[in-house]
Amino acid sequence: MSPLNNETVQKAFGVIRDEAKRRRDAFREEPVPKIQIGMATCGIASGALETKNAFEEVLAERKIKAHIRTVGCIGHCYAEPVVIMDHPESGFPPIFYHNVTPGKAKMLAKSFLEDGDPLFEHVLGAMEENDLVPQVLDFPRFNQEKRVVLEKCGCVDPEDIYEYIADGGYETLAKTLQLAPNEIIEEVQESGLRGRGGAGFPTGRKWDLARNADGQHKTVICNADEGDPGAYMDRTLLESNPHQVLEGMAICAYAVGAQKAIVYVRAEYPLAVKIVTKAIGQARELGLLGEGVLGSSFDLEIDVFQGSGAFVCGEETALIQSIEGNRGMPRHRPPYPVQQGLGGQPTVINNVKTLASIPPIIEHGATWFRAIGTEESPGTAIFSVVGNVVHAGLVEIPMGVTLRTLIFDICGGVPNKKKFKAVQIGGPSGGCLPEEFLDTPIDFDSLIQAGAMMGSGGMVVMDEDTCMVDVSRYFLDFTQKESCGKCTFCRIGTHHLLNTLERITKGEGRDGDLDQLETLSEDIKNGSLCGLGKTAPNPVLTSLRYFRDEYEAHVKERRCPARMCRTLTAFYIDLDKCARGCDACVGSCPVEAIFTTKNRKKGVDQSLCVKCGECMVACPAEYDAVMKVSPPDLAPVVD
Template sequence: MSMLSTTEKTYQELRQKAEAKLAPLADKPLIWIGTATCGKAAGALEVREAFKEELKNKGVDARVMEVGCMGHCYAEPLAVIAKPGFPALCYGKVDEGLVKRLVDDFLVHDDPCYEFAMVALEANDIFPTFADFPRGVYEEKIILEQCGFIDPEDIDHYLAKDGYAALARVLDMESPQVIKEVKAANLRGRGGAGFPAGVKWEAVAGQAEQTRYVICNADEGDPGAFMDRSILESNPHLVVEGMIICAYAVGASHGYLYIRSEYPQAIRRVRTALQQARERGLLGNSILGSDFNFDLEIFAGAGAFVCGEGTALINSMEGKLGLPEHRPPRLSTAGLRGKPTVLNNVKTFAYVPLIIKKGAEWFKNTGTPGSPGTAVFALAGKVANPGLVEVPMGTTLRQLIYDVGQGIPGDKKFKAVQIGGPSGGCLPEAALDIPIDFDSLKEAGAIMGSGGVVILDEDDCMVRIARYFLKFTQQESCGKCTFCRLGTRHMLDILTAITRGEGKLSDLETLRELAEDVQAGSLCNLGKTAPNPVLTTLKYFYDEYRAHIKEKRCPALMCPDLIAYYIAPEKCSKLCNACVGSCPVEAVYTREDGLKAINQGKCVKCDNCLKACPFEYNAVIKLSPPSLLEEKERSTK
């Protein structure tokens, strides 16, 4: 038997204790409920209470455990029941009624209610597992592997699953060796820019200044992006372990997790994680019995989008206005309080323990040569199965949307995919076979960004979409530099005019010029990337812009100023009044012949009548341009 080092021995003791503590969990039924923010919003807390209540009523001896998010947003709230003798089964869209049935049928009697089960968590002969679904085929969970399967508020769950083993190993290594391994893995920063983490760490480690900092950027601000929150809420120790390893590699003794205050649950769970790590000697002085000291604290960001930018983040931590600075100097030479600083994204740190444990070669086996590993995406918009997915880099957009996300709901036609958050680009059908990685997306005009993926169908107007995203960045502009402060505003004004049918063709030229100049001239990356949605829609959907301007027509029938609602008399029924009651402004009225019509002067285009009109009539239609109305009315007279 080989001699164990002190750190290894200390770690093994911790781990054995954790395993001993968790062993009895397998003795009786265990119910997991996903209570990350997403689950809670869907009613997970009510489901938890219902389970507790029902277990008490029926006198069933079972445990209820809160876990994080499994990434299947469409099926929240989720519950998993692991009953000895059965495969662990996952149930989606759980409500109080289902809770009662599950407790009575499954826990009291032995009927697992397969008709309500979504998936089994382990291979068995009866029920399919995640691997049997298309999403499971394409998904490859590395950093999300434990999310939703362990109790994020109990460090022993993480320890029992080999957690902190990488740290124990690292403490027996020389720090340059650690950096070498991360460099060899070519781990690229998951915050969006894709800068190699190992190169960054090496730069910090090579500084003469001995006080160094490690900061985790969890200021996730993109609308529609929630992967960082989900990881921090579901498996905070993975990120903490990654940060401790980084601190050891670069020689830092203090670090921060910069989490936006809009993530109270993430802050709470990370705080618990730090406390428990300290109690186990994994943070603080003499970590795992070694002579390495490091501690972490949470800095709650005040919620400005621009503070996700490195220099603005540092300014806000120092108590200054959260405004970006010109670089260089880079943070690796002069970061927090002027000291060398590693600033990495939540996901970047999360990969680190796995790379240490399994090796750089293992990491590079997944993904593309230029961008190894996986990518985490938040699928949203017009997609059948929205959620948090982790796929290998190099997966095509088509696989991501049609196999993982199960395509577009209804019989609608795919139009575009907006990838990379508000600073990303809108890519058309023709770009669907691009393998996703940092470089190919940039080439196509989008960015990896935060990993937000919004899928758009034929009902989405691209001018309006561009305007929507630009409005976000314009409002979040800090105002420091001319291009971003004023340029985005003028672009927004032009887009607004176009959606109102007040645009001129020459505006498109001005819009393009401004967009290119804002991209080239802005101080920080917020401004440099803000024009992406405009430039890509101009490039790929120019005809839609033209239709708005030349024909005053919105092809997607979305811009309120360019559409009119019309009730087709040949489809309308005298027996129905649904639309009349739905109208908030009394624009819909009953004609003398009993059919309904719309007073265009009063109509506010709220879409209520169209939704209210029963399926069997479908009499309310949208027309664009509104001038079509006269034609229609003439022809039916």
């Protein structure tokens, strides 16, 4: 692996790059309109397939000439299915349309492509500067992002390697092969990149340890066993731009001296598996992988391994067990996988986002990367912001941006005029932060200090209608089910935590429960074997710290302040507001719990009511007579 074959590499890559650029230019110059549809899992789930079919139908029906191009996800989930229409002849710039249903698709094809009318009422914005349509870049959801890792997502066709190459892809790999491995490691160390899987371990140091570890058969593993509820950055990345991840893996393998790499991806991500497998095939065909990468003496094989969906297999030692064909159970560290990993050999395990950060770092240099983000956490953070937020989706921001900016400025805040209550960061391992922490900068250390953690980047925004006890119960239910069962604290401890939380949400809380929750949580944190158990109590601990009054209301007053815990709430009909003769609620009740009173108003039979809330939805807004209360005995008795 000497860097002496500079010329060969440059020549070999030049041929590929020229071909990619020729293809791109040919496509661009073709004088037909181009329709670009986001077709990652999120797009498909929102109906992008139907939208695409509708476009195909209408184009065939009306004999309109246009290219339909499928790309990955651009990260704007609230706007899916997303379509960008480029119709140069019309005089308009490429236009971004949101929530394009099949009906809208047909309408757009007809009026924009045939008549040149872009239908302003459906436009989100233009993709470039112009005098006719406001640019998307004028919106905070677009212009406050800093895209390093997601830069090409939603712009390139993930199933066509040439698109990635034409956009500058694999250039960095070619550059890497002309450098010495330790130069690469130095650059990564210099950049200060920290692992994006959650713990934030310095990537360069990990690589350095692996490079210096003894072993002939080192392996690089890309950890795409993303399992946090509400997190889907890794999936999107693999589905939208797999080559950036593969390029990062190749650079890593070259730097640490590995000839084998594995993408460990969950089987529940079938599209990601398909796209990555295809991408590996394409890269190999072009000589970017396989024996003698780009004519150099560096060999690399990348395989895809499908995990069977155990959350704990995202923990690196369990992941290795799983690849080796064993039961996915973590083991004690040290030895760390960089010393003894897969097959007892040094193994680098990096998160998808970490590896995807590598090509930009090598391309632009460590200084450029360090200029983004904060001193201790350089670079960008990718969050999947979901829950009670207006513009949900994937957001990539420089580290150090505050939670308030992210949630309120970029993502549009809480919808329906509700109040913000808390934000849950880091999934089941993270914590819930209340309003006081909205000015916390987002970086590894500040979040840990606040009691949450970066985690893999799931962020759930919660409004005032959320019960924090119930949220803790939800996360504990998750970790308890996902515990592998190996160590005592996680196996049995999480069960008792969940059990207590379930009792509290049912109004069966007892004196001493809260202290018990706290001490048991601390012990589980200190006593567990692996990261899953060590962080499992975090949702309980943080919500107890910041929302203790809510717990106390449940235990002492049998009251759920957010009126979410079913057994602690009741519905009743306010007779002063109820309209005589209106039967809207009666028809909506699935259990016939609503009866008519003597004066032809309505009442709820509490013994029959299942508290589904349908009557509240059904009651016309001008009456607004259905009331929800907690504790349930606040509901007046109606005959």
